[in-house]
Amino acid sequence: MNFGQQARNHKVDSLNFSEEQKMILESARSFCEDTSSIEQVRELLDSSRGYEESVWAQLVELGWTGIAVPERFGGSELGIETVVPIVESMGRSLSATPFISCTLSAQILLQAGSTDQQQRWLPRIVEGQIATVALLDNEDWGAFSTTQELNDELVLKGEKWFVDDAVSAELFIVLTQYQGNARFVMVTRNQLEEGAVQAHALIDETKRSARVDFTGVSVSAEAILVAEDTSEILNDIKLIGALLTAAEAVGATSSCLNLMVEYLNTRKQFGKLIGSYQALKHPCVDILTKLEGARSQVYHAATLFEEGQGKMDRDLEVACRMAKASANDALLMAGDRAVQFHGGMGFTYECDAQLYIRRAQWSQQQFGESAHHRKRLAPLLLSL
Amino acid sequence: MNTDADTLTAFRQEVIAWLADNIPEDPGFLLPLTFMEVGTEEQLEFLIAWQRKVYDAGYLGMAWPEAYGGRGMPQVYQDIVDEELMNHKAPIIFNTIGLGWAGPLILQLGTEAEKQKYIKGILTGDDIWCQGFSEPDHGSDLGNAQTRAVRDGDDYVINGSKIWTTHGTYAKYMILLARTNPEAQSKYAGLSFFLSPMDVPGISTSPIRKITGEYGFAQTFFDDARIPANCLMGNEGDGWKLAMQTLQYERSVDGGQASTYKITSMTSADLIETCRTIQRDGKPLLDDPIVQDQLVQFIMEERNLLLNQKRSSIQDLCTDYPLSLMLSGKLEATELFRRMRQYAVSLQGAKGGLYIHDNDALDGGIWQHAYFNNFSATIGGGTSQVQTNIIAEHALGLPK
Numbered sequence A: 001m002n003f004g005q006q007a008r009n010h011k012v013d014s015l016n017f018s019e020e021q022k023m024i025l026e027s028a029r030s031f032c033e034d035t036s037s038i039e040q041v042r043e044l045l046d047s048s049r050g051y052e053e054s055v056w057a058q059l060v061e062l063g064w065t066g067i068a069v070p071e072r073f074g075g076s077e078l079g080i081e082t083v084v085p086i087v088e089s090m091g092r093s094l095s096a097t098p099f100i101s102c103t104l105s106a107q108i109l110l111q112a113g114s115t116d117q118q119q120r121w122l123p124r125i126v127e128g129q130i131a132t133v134a135l136l137d138n139e140d141w142g143a144f145s146t147t148q149e150l151n152d153e154l155v156l157k158g159e160k161w162f163v164d165d166a167v168s169a170e171l172f173i174v175l176t177q178y179q180g181n182a183r184f185v186m187v188t189r190n191q192l193e194e195g196a197v198q199a200h201a202l203i204d205e206t207k208r209s210a211r212v213d214f215t216g217v218s219v220s221a222e223a224i225l226v227a228e229d230t231s232e233i234l235n236d237i238k239l240i241g242a243l244l245t246a247a248e249a250v251g252a253t254s255s256c257l258n259l260m261v262e263y264l265n266t267r268k269q270f271g272k273l274i275g276s277y278q279a280l281k282h283p284c285v286d287i288l289t290k291l292e293g294a295r296s297q298v299y300h301a302a303t304l305f306e307e308g309q310g311k312m313d314r315d316l317e318v319a320c321r322m323a324k325a326s327a328n329d330a331l332l333m334a335g336d337r338a339v340q341f342h343g344g345m346g347f348t349y350e351c352d353a354q355l356y357i358r359r360a361q362w363s364q365q366q367f368g369e370s371a372h373h374r375k376r377l378a379p380l381l382l383s384l
Numbered sequence B: 001m002n003t004d005a006d007t008l009t010a011f012r013q014e015v016i017a018w019l020a021d022n023i024p025e026d027p028g029f030l031l032p033l034t035f036m037e038v039g040t041e042e043q044l045e046f047l048i049a050w051q052r053k054v055y056d057a058g059y060l061g062m063a064w065p066e067a068y069g070g071r072g073m074p075q076v077y078q079d080i081v082d083e084e085l086m087n088h089k090a091p092i093i094f095n096t097i098g099l100g101w102a103g104p105l106i107l108q109l110g111t112e113a114e115k116q117k118y119i120k121g122i123l124t125g126d127d128i129w130c131q132g133f134s135e136p137d138h139g140s141d142l143g144n145a146q147t148r149a150v151r152d153g154d155d156y157v158i159n160g161s162k163i164w165t166t167h168g169t170y171a172k173y174m175i176l177l178a179r180t181n182p183e184a185q186s187k188y189a190g191l192s193f194f195l196s197p198m199d200v201p202g203i204s205t206s207p208i209r210k211i212t213g214e215y216g217f218a219q220t221f222f223d224d225a226r227i228p229a230n231c232l233m234g235n236e237g238d239g240w241k242l243a244m245q246t247l248q249y250e251r252s253v254d255g256g257q258a259s260t261y262k263i264t265s266m267t268s269a270d271l272i273e274t275c276r277t278i279q280r281d282g283k284p285l286l287d288d289p290i291v292q293d294q295l296v297q298f299i300m301e302e303r304n305l306l307l308n309q310k311r312s313s314i315q316d317l318c319t320d321y322p323l324s325l326m327l328s329g330k331l332e333a334t335e336l337f338r339r340m341r342q343y344a345v346s347l348q349g350a351k352g353g354l355y356i357h358d359n360d361a362l363d364g365g366i367w368q369h370a371y372f373n374n375f376s377a378t379i380g381g382g383t384s385q386v387q388t389n390i391i392a393e394h395a396l397g398l399p400k
Helices: A019-035 A038-043 A053-061 A080-092 A099-112 A115-126 A231-264 A278-307 A314-341 A353-365 A370-381 B005-022 B041-056 B075-087 B096-109 B112-124 B239-250 B268-277 B289-311 B324-346 B349-353 B362-379 B384-395
Strands: A131-134 A159-164 A171-178 A181-188 A197-199 A209-213 B129-132 B148-152 B155-166 B173-179 B191-197 B203-209 B215-228
Touching (some): A099 A171, A159 A171, A181 A231, A278 A314, A278 B289, A314 A370, A314 B289, B155 B191, B191 B215, B268 B289, B289 B324, B324 B362, B324 B384
Parallel strands (some): B148 B173
Antiparallel strands (some): A159 A209, A171 A181, B148 B155, B173 B191
């Protein structure tokens, strides 16, 4: 079936999958299956870091921390389009590493740092030092300003919230207010006061995030990333974050759906496999439909990253927002129905459905829930 | 045949120029949006003439073999024509059951004699085709078809009834599914497939009035109708296999159609335009954030369909549920259109209560009309509910 005038603009249905992406998807899927079985995921729920350092070391060895970093800084110089299959695979296995945090940190440095600053920090990220971004002062993903301050004496004042992987991070890129502008500033772990990092109790126990107090940290002028106008960069980073979270959610949705299908194919009630009841069967198809749509959106956005060599434009912004809104809705429905369809077992902590419903709640808010993105899509799509 | 980008671009320009000169003027009566909506003589005559014009220009059956009236060119040429017909909102190419289902089936599995006899007339529009699959008591449950075909000398004698026969009242041929062996091992093995003439004694049709108030399809009655034995396609007992292959074309799972332009789309772009013209609370409807949000959701779903279609040709991105994208296209598209059209009616304020016969109806009542007619798509070719079962069982592997 064909569709209206939109088809004239070929960019809206651009979707390619390169040999590189294919190889990366295959190796990432098998790596995550090997290193993040559901038993391993459960073992890590109570750990402070949330991941195995040996697994992180292997991942660094595979070159993933440098995959979207230029060769001159030790990376492979591929784009975000190759990060997508990795995070999708991680989502599929509910593998929680600081990979997204590190990727976003590297992207900020590439956009906001001087050559010297890039030379100083990027190789450390490529080599596996954990880096993270401290963007939020509160719960508002729509904010572009900050109350965090860097005064004229170059001393920071204020907290950042929802700093992912802060517990294990060596490097922090902090969005702060400096001489009337929002700026990014680099802080290293050894500059933080004792007790500055206060872990949040997250609804998704596979993930790690914290409140970090940067008050009193004194930085050098070289630690302030040179970009003076950060609003565009911040917008880009939030969109990349939204896309990567979407890719991760797509992966989680498919394993959640597999969990449901397996149960519906084994559990019997009233003498029949419960999967034969249409009341359970049809919602599974709805989830599949949402999953397939979201996966197409995610790889469409990845394709536009590749075609535009990472340059953010209107089409790519639309694609990232659509990917996130679609993936949110897919995983929310999958997690919700997975609990319900497991009946009494579904209400227990022991049942794996809880891992997915919790991931869904965490994932939907990360870089903006569906309505947040639809609200921003309206002017882009409706020529208002 | 050349398919490099420059050649194709030049070809597209040629098609666009031809359409600019040849798309007919508004005939002054409502044209069918889909091939299932042809209900009056004037519509029929108009569409036959249009199909003939497109064929004579060389833009129909471009990928079908030259020996039978096609042009023997790569499929991409026909795809370009179909895209431009759609982009220009040209009248539909209406002989879909011939062009889209029976034609590809005959070309793929028919004998040389069948190809010689049927293909050209399908393309020119001289031979209109209809389909005799569903029966009054067996709509979605095709395997249970009870219409009987009994061999008698050089004929088969047909008795029974088919329903929802699109184009039934003016078709020359029917693809007919009938039971030749009621005692067969399985209900499926007793079925046979016929390329049956319609103008024989004992075959009659009775038009059915639709929810739209119009006539568009028929019930077909077979009362000791004798058709030549060589109308049997394949062998006795091949009926189920051939019917399933026909459905592959009908549901666009398999390609090979002479043209896929059988529906004038009412897209989100049309819905947005409609929202500009309607007033709510004294302001254009498009200013309402609640309306904006719903429109964005529709656009996202529309784009999912487009992207899914693209992704379905990238095997490495279809390994999890290999059949899913193939099986779900019809369900998703038709259900989305139903919801969009229903929504469009809800937006019209008091005008939502007007129908096509009222001169004050918004855009001639096209949304109301399209909404009603859309049920032919969510019901025909397998209801959405049956499609959902098929996807659950075949794509997800859930039990029957």
